[in-house]
Amino acid sequence: xxxxxxxxxxxxxxxxxxxxxxxxxxxxxxxxxxxxxxxxxxxxxxxxxxxxxxxxxxxxxxxxxxxxxxxxxxxxxxxxxxxxxxxxxxxxxxxxxxxxxxxxxxxxxxxxxx
Amino acid sequence: xxxxxxxxxxxxxxxxxxxxxxxxxxxxxxxxxxxxxxxxxxxxxxxxxxxxxxxxxxxxxxxxxxxxxxxxxxxxxxxxxxxxxxxxxxxxxxxxxxxxxxxxxxxxxxxx
Numbered sequence: 285x286x287x288x289x290x291x292x293x294x295x296x297x298x299x300x301x302x303x304x305x306x307x308x309x310x311x312x313x314x315x316x317x318x319x320x321x322x323x324x325x326x327x328x329x330x331x332x333x334x335x336x337x338x339x340x341x342x343x344x345x346x347x348x349x350x351x352x353x354x355x356x357x358x359x360x361x362x363x364x365x366x367x368x369x370x371x372x373x374x375x376x377x378x379x380x381x382x383x384x385x386x387x388x389x390x391x392x393x394x395x396x397x398x
Numbered sequence: 399x400x401x402x403x404x405x406x407x408x409x410x411x412x413x414x415x416x417x418x419x420x421x422x423x424x425x426x427x428x429x430x431x432x433x434x435x436x437x438x439x440x441x442x443x444x445x446x447x448x449x450x451x452x453x454x455x456x457x458x459x460x461x462x463x464x465x466x467x468x469x470x471x472x473x474x475x476x477x478x479x480x481x482x483x484x485x486x487x488x489x490x491x492x493x494x495x496x497x498x499x500x501x502x503x504x505x506x507x508x509x510x
Binding site for chain 1: 438504
């Protein structure tokens with residue numbers, strides 16, 4: 285069964301600290317992996333996209349890693365800010381019979397405190 | 399500015415009523431999608447459309463209907479047959495299959 289699992293479910297950190305969110309997936313065949321940021325009551329916004337051959341990709345203070353062998357990805361947030369408070373969703377794309385399908389994780393809810 | 403607009407932001411439905419959620423995009427994207435988001439669950443696909451006048455059922459289409467008469471518009475109707483409609487509904491568009499989504503801001507539907 286194609287699944288995407290994220291951990292932790294929720295996380296509270298102090299402003300200025302770093303944190304790492306995890307995404308483990310059991311999907312086949314893998315096409316790419318995206319991280320989205322979703323503010324409360326808003327739609328998700330794309331942060332990064334990674335293909336099979338990419339190990340790391342950065343977008344400002346956000347750095348995503350991908351280990352295709354262990355089927356794990358992480359999103360590292362550096363020097364957190366209050367505006368980082370949001371849910372972070374990992375989405376894996378698979379391609380079967382010529383059709384793309386998106387498998388969504390349940391998200392990690394991050395709260396950054398002053 | 400190009401984007402995708404959902405309306406209304408909040409919607410209340412009485413039991414037995416049909417309601418329609420609006421989704422409009424000016425990104426010239428061919429593909430459009432409707433997702434449902436419930437607490438503690440990943441987004442679930444309701445319907446999608448890859449071109450005008452064509453749409454396909456997603457994983458949880460029962461109790462929902464859509465139309466795609468114009469490229470820019472993909473309205474979702476939540477019918478009385480949907481027994482548990484209270485949720486956050488997200489519309490998305492993309493250039494095509496396999497490309498990333500641009501999401502709207504969502505509509506929160508509550509049954510009263």
